[in-house]
Amino acid sequence: MLSxxxxxxxxxxxxxxxxxxxxxxxxxxQLVRLQVVDSASGQPVVGAQVSLAFDEAAARPLSKETExxxxxxxxxxxxxxxxxxxGVTNKQGQAEIDAKFTLLDRTSGSKPPSGKDFVTGHPYLxxxxxxxxxxxxxxxxxxxxxxxxxKSFAVTVLDIQSPRYVETxxx
Amino acid sequence: xxxxxxxxxxxxxxxxxxxxxxxxxxxxxxxxxxVAAGQEKIICSGTCDEIKGWMSAGxxxxxxxxxxxxxxCAYEDSGKCKYLWTWxxxxxxxxxxxxxTSTPMW
Numbered sequence: 001m002l003s004x005x006x007x008x009x010x011x012x013x014x015x016x017x018x019x020x021x022x023x024x025x026x027x028x029x030q031l032v033r034l035q036v037v038d039s040a041s042g043q044p045v046v047g048a049q050v051s052l053a054f055d056e057a058a059a060r061p062l063s064k065e066t067e068x069x070x071x072x073x074x075x076x077x078x079x080x081x082x083x084x085x086x087g088v089t090n091k092q093g094q095a096e097i098d099a100k101f102t103l104l105d106r107t108s109g110s111k112p113p114s115g116k117d118f119v120t121g122h123p124y125l126x127x128x129x130x131x132x133x134x135x136x137x138x139x140x141x142x143x144x145x146x147x148x149x150x151k152s153f154a155v156t157v158l159d160i161q162s163p164r165y166v167e168t169x170x171x
Numbered sequence: 172x173x174x175x176x177x178x179x180x181x182x183x184x185x186x187x188x189x190x191x192x193x194x195x196x197x198x199x200x201x202x203x204x205x206v207a208a209g210q211e212k213i214i215c216s217g218t219c220d221e222i223k224g225w226m227s228a229g230x231x232x233x234x235x236x237x238x239x240x241x242x243x244c245a246y247e248d249s250g251k252c253k254y255l256w257t258w259x260x261x262x263x264x265x266x267x268x269x270x271x272t273s274t275p276m277w
Contacts, residue, residue, distance in 0.1 A: 023238060023261075024197035025217075025225055060232045067173060067272045076274040080234060082224045102217070103226040104197070104235055104267075118231045168196040 026105040028112050028163035030119050032097045032142070035156040036089050036128055039149055044093025048130035048153070051084030052097050055139050058123035084127060094158065102168060112163045119160050120144075128153045172273040174244035180276070181243050182212045183236070185219035198222065198235060200242035202254050211246065213239045223275050233270050240273040241266035 032052060036045045056077045065073050087095035101118050119142050126148070129135040133152050140148040140155065147156035172179055184190075190199055198215040206212070213236070215222045225235035246254035257265055 022194040022197060022199045023235065024194050025235065026196070054231055056232070072274065076272070079275045080223060101226060101231075102196075102221070102224065104228050104238060115229050118226070122231055 023104050024106060025102050025168060026107075026112075027100060027102045027166050027168040028116055028118075029166045030099045030101075030117065030163045031159070031161040032085075032099055032119055032157070033159040034087070034095050034097065034126070035158050036093045036095065036130075037154050037156075039152055039154045042154075044091070045089055045128070045130050045153060046091055046093060048089040048093075048095070048128050049086065050089060050095040050097065050155075051086050051125075051127045052099065053082055053084035053125045053127075054118070055123040055125045056081045058139055084125065089130075100166065101163075110165065112165060116163045117160075118163070126155050128155065172240035172244060172271050174240075174247045174271065176244075176248045179244065179247050183219070183222070183239075183275070183277075184212060184214045185217060185222055187214035187216060190214040191216040198225070198239050200239045202243065202246040203251050204255075211243065213243065219277055227267055227270060228264075229267065233267070234273070236273045236275060237270040238266045240271035241269050244271045 034050060036048050036050060037043060038045055062070060062073050068076060085097045085099045087097035089095045099119055107113055121141065121143065123139055123141050125137055125139055127135055127137045136150045136152050138148045138150045138155065140146055142157055142160060144157055144160055147154060190197065193199055194216065196216050198213055200213050202211045217225065222236065227233040227235050227238040242254060242257050245257045260266065
């Protein structure tokens, strides 16, 4: 027989969990197409490995920090900086990269509501590695037509597709 | 997490089958009266690595763990009534607007 206290706890658990209390997530995917060319010759770079990662430090710069000390800021940036989404350039020097995000979402529709585009207008670190050339990292605010020129490679954003829902991997 | 009452640390459990059962995919912040005092925790269905990449709605600099920290700090700062209130408040995005800066320690 359950004690009155346990029953009260169970009541609260069921009520609060069933009303709102949980924070469900859903995953979205956005295809991003990049053009990679040789900085000097302007020729397409074929077979380059390209990675695209949200630039935590640029998005939340220390210069604008109001809540964290420099040490705390550094720790947070390092903890949240994610490995990049990856792609390889084709014969035209273009790479298609599937940017997947998992975020708090209480909606149940088939299309993500507005405000779920986590690529357009946000800073990203772009790493390019081709052949014997050392890997090059640049930062770029992602917009169609935006480009950045590094020492070895120049990268242009050709397309950013709208987000679409994909299945959330559940462990 | 930086609560009003100071820096606090709560355990976060990834791969939680309980979270999976309750919510499918996502996280739940548990404090009294939902768990016993001293058993406060955040449970998530994703792996420890995955959940660091999960975001709150709207701004990619705001992480889902910042959102969970809002629920947790409500309990730390003001007790279980405020904690439960944040859950109801989420119907109009309370913890999105009042996110708490958090840093995973793993």
